[in-house]
Amino acid sequence: MSQPDRPATTAREWHLLQRPAALPSAEHFQIVERQLAELNDGQVQVDNLFLSVDPYMRGRMRENAVYAEAYELNQAMTGGAVGRVVESRHPDFSPGDTVLSLNGWRDRFIASAQELQKLPASAAQMPSLFLGTLGMPGLTAYFGLLNIAQPKAGETVFVSAASGAVGANVCQIAKLKGCRVVGSVGSDDKAQWLLDECGVDAVINYKTCGDLTQALLTAAPEGVDVYFENVGGDHLQAALNAMNPHGRIAACGMISGYNDAVGQGVNNLMLIVGKKIRMQGFIISDHFDQQEAFLNEMVPWVQSGAIKSRETVFDGIDSALDAFLSLFNGDHFGKAVVKIG
Incomplete structure (x- = not known):
């Protein structure tokens, strides 16, 4: 104050x-x-x-x-x-x-x-x-989803930390591009907001769902085509288990391990080979030249209420x-x- x-x-x-x-x-x-x-x-x-x-x-x-x-x-x-x-x-x-x-x-x-x-x-x-939405997190969502993951209409997109500053924008942009969207969050209130306000198709509360891989397969019975990675650890493992052949992963962050002295591992990375998955990390500061294109599309979405x-x-x-x-x-x-x- x-x-x-x-x-x-x-x-x-x-x-x-x-x-x-x-x-x-x-x-x-x-x-x-x-x-x-x-x-x-x-x-x-x-x-x-x-x-x-x-x-x-x-x-x-x-x-x-x-x-x-x-x-x-x-x-x-x-x-x-x-x-x-x-x-x-x-x-x-x-x-x-x-x-x-x-x-x-x-x-x-x-x-x-x-x-x-x-x-x-x-x-x-x-x-x-x-x-937030018109700043660095929004640009991160926009560029990471559309340029790195390149989803196609009709594909299923899985987003971890889906109600967060980046994740909520990823969910809504993916819906605007014609995708089916599954989000993962840590509370029922966040899940309900994504369903009611953002139009997400299915939401998993990772704290109460039990086995995350099974919960994801239930929410995405036809498999996952794109995973927007914000969490790492068990979320990455579940995404790899549920991912379809030729799936794409945009690796934005892995917050579950940020405070660990030794990072969290996964034991199914071989699936990247067998399923021919493309996983690419990115740092949005390398892509600030995309800001004009981002604002040209995002501002009208915000003004119309398409992005909340x-x-x-x-x-x-x-x-x-x-x-x-x-x-x-x-x-x-x-x-x-x-x-x-």
């Missing part, structure tokens, strides 16, 4: 103090308050409105981060954020502009204009959407750690964001 009693040049930001070996906790982090410098030519001061917390940030807390630069200890952490310009010394930005940046995990900051993306005026009405979004909003910069941990304990629904302003 905003703190009007503090000077506008004082920022509060989260620092990583230690690298967690397992699930992170409060001892690994600290909020630090510091004074911002005077603006130089070409710089902009931004007050953040919403911060994004995303599963990939867990990997950045490791010294040997795999697909994103490791966070430095005792330095401000970074992540997606939408903010409002409050002061500018660059001609392309004016006070009141809504901007997207990677200067999250803090309430305000000063940056060069090159670090900011000006959002359309309409973004002021729905700023957090540009951290769900958010869990955490209040205030102090709640950012709770918001992040909710990604691993299930205490969120849809996209988790932190509201600052």
Whole structure:
């Protein structure tokens, strides 16, 4: 929440103090308050409105981060954020502009204009959407499904973490492309939302279904053609068991093992050979050149109500750690964001 009693040049930001070996906790982090410098030519001061917390940030807390630069200890952490310009010394930005940046995990900051993306005026009405459905998670869903997995109308698509920021968009895009969609979630409320609001054909509650492979075969009696991988472990194993010949797997993430010192394995990888399955991982930061095509198709879907979004909003910069941990304990629904302003 905003703190009007503090000077506008004082920022509060989260620092990583230690690298967690397992699930992170409060001892690994600290909020630090510091004074911002005077603006130089070409710089902009931004007050953040919403911060994004995303599963990939867990990997950045490791010294040997795999697909994103490791966070430095005792330095401000970074992540997606939408903010409002409050002061500018660059001609392309004016006070009141809504901007997207990677200067999250803090309430305000000063940056060069090159670090900011000006959002359309309409973004002021729905700023957090540009951290979810119209932002990196939405682009991840769109590119991973359509470019990597390449589903065809009539095929069956299985999505793990199906009510999450990426998964819910995958489900709905797949339906719009004429596919049958099966999702996996961890609660009945999430399952019902996918069925009632997103048009998913069948949903598995992996916490109560018993044998996941059997549950998937029941939900997809004709087999699975495409698996959008967000979870790993037993979900990957079940997907391989249920997958049809020439199936495709878009490997976006494997969150079930993010806090494990040793990653979770599967014992049926040989099925990739016998079933001639194609499995491809991808990092969406390699494909930001697809953003224009993504927005051209996604924005009309959102405006028409064809794509629906769900958010869990955490209040205030102090709640950012709770918001992040909710990604691993299930205490969120849809996209988790932190509201600052």
